[in-house]
Amino acid sequence: MRPEWSEAKRLVVKIGSSLLVDAATGTLKAAWLQSLCDDIAALRRGDKEIIVVSSGAIALGRNALKLPKGALKLEDSQAAAAVGQIGLAHAYEEVFRSRGLVAAQVLLTLGDTEERKRYLNARTTIARLLALGAVPVVNENDTVATSEIRYGDNDRLAARVASMMSADCLVLLSDVDGFYTAPPGSNADARRLDEVAEITPEIEAMAGDVGSELSRGGMVTKIEAAKIAVAAGTHLVIASGKVLNPLAALCEKGGTWFLARSDPVAARKRWIAGTLEPKGALVVDAGAAAALASGKSLLPAGVTRIAGRFDRGDAVVIRNGDGHELGRGLAAYGHEDTKAIIGRKSGEIAEILGYRGDPELIHRDDMVLKRKV
Ligand code: GLU
Numbered sequence: 001m002r003p004e005w006s007e008a009k010r011l012v013v014k015i016g017s018s019l020l021v022d023a024a025t026g027t028l029k030a031a032w033l034q035s036l037c038d039d040i041a042a043l044r045r046g047d048k049e050i051i052v053v054s055s056g057a058i059a060l061g062r063n064a065l066k067l068p069k070g071a072l073k074l075e076d077s078q079a080a081a082a083v084g085q086i087g088l089a090h091a092y093e094e095v096f097r098s099r100g101l102v103a104a105q106v107l108l109t110l111g112d113t114e115e116r117k118r119y120l121n122a123r124t125t126i127a128r129l130l131a132l133g134a135v136p137v138v139n140e141n142d143t144v145a146t147s148e149i150r151y152g153d154n155d156r157l158a159a160r161v162a163s164m165m166s167a168d169c170l171v172l173l174s175d176v177d178g179f180y181t182a183p184p185g186s187n188a189d190a191r192r193l194d195e196v197a198e199i200t201p202e203i204e205a206m207a208g209d210v211g212s213e214l215s216r217g218g219m220v221t222k223i224e225a226a227k228i229a230v231a232a233g234t235h236l237v238i239a240s241g242k243v244l245n246p247l248a249a250l251c252e253k254g255g256t257w258f259l260a261r262s263d264p265v266a267a268r269k270r271w272i273a274g275t276l277e278p279k280g281a282l283v284v285d286a287g288a289a290a291a292l293a294s295g296k297s298l299l300p301a302g303v304t305r306i307a308g309r310f311d312r313g314d315a316v317v318i319r320n321g322d323g324h325e326l327g328r329g330l331a332a333y334g335h336e337d338t339k340a341i342i343g344r345k346s347g348e349i350a351e352i353l354g355y356r357g358d359p360e361l362i363h364r365d366d367m368v369l370k371r372k373v
Contacts, residue, residue: 015053036173085143108141160228181206230261233260233264284318313330327370331362
């Protein structure tokens with residue numbers, strides 16, 4: 001078993017429509033879903049956290065609405081998703097419950113994983129679900145996602161979720177068993193790659209542009225997903241879902257691994273420290289500076305002043321009274337709310353702001369400190 005798999009603590013598993021829904025009848029493949037959930041239950045017993053990203057809503061709903069075969073107009077796929085998502089969520093709920101697990105439905109759009117403010121909300125909720133032992137089952141919120149704000153394919157959605165959640169590993173279960181040097185159906189020389197250490201233009205060219213029948217995601221979207229995942233420090237594997245117990249089978253038969261060069265925590269820290277443009281600054285007192293150095297979160301009580309205009313989720317610089325940068329982090333409150341609560345105890349936040357927000361201004365996990373020189 002590869003270390004990328006055995007050592008992963010947090011896994012995202014993406015399930016394509018064609019695995020879950022019978023193309024001829026438009027009904028759910030119940031035996032397959034049960035075998036998948038058996039695998040997930042076994043992984044949970046091994047103390048791994050699992051997030052499922054599942055397609056299938058449109059494929060299930062189009063049948064119920066008697067929509068024609070072939071490509072659907074956007075409004076028809078949205079209508080189909082609205083119908084199919086109920087059945088999809090119900091199926092997961094039932095199958096997980098019978099295995100002693102709690103399923104949680106999470107519907108996201110592009111903006112929820114990209115806009116800072118909503119990103120923090122989605123991340124916090126999914127992290128809480130995991131901490132409570134639930135299995136989040138994510139899909140795109142197809143009903144509200146118009147062309148500008150939708151992913152349209154769950155490969156990239158899964159990669160964004162994996163990166164947002166700092167997952168160690170993302171499994172794309174699909175109707176092909178890996179990434180091939182050429183389309184395996186039409187090219188006898190096509191060979192499956194076991195490992196891709198770097199996504200070169202050559203690899204991208206091999207992806208071609210073939211999609212499969214039921215889902216939109218062909219190899220092109222899988223490569224896009226791989227780029228997002230590895231940049232976030234998440235290993236990605238493309239493996240066959242066309243067998244029962246597909247995750248157990250992955251351990252035996254492998255797939256194509258796209259390897260990340262750093263771990264998710266290091267990648268996220270790099271993103272916070274380097275990629276994001278800081279929108280403001282928080283000046284902290286000596287007590288807070290010492291608390292940060294000892295690994296604590298930044299509480300409102302230790303902040304004396306703020307500068308700039310920022311929203312929840314924006315990057316801000318943390319400075320000491322002399323103006324030296326101590327580190328950077330993602331603000332849990334916008335600048336107006338921050339101003340209202342600095343110098344105050346966390347227990348007073350609800351009374352001051354009129355809602356119960358986070359107890360800290362910057363959570364430890366959202367912060368990178370500068371190394372002392
Ligand atoms: N969100 C769509 C659905 O659940 C699927 C998109 C995809 O297959 O990538 O039907």
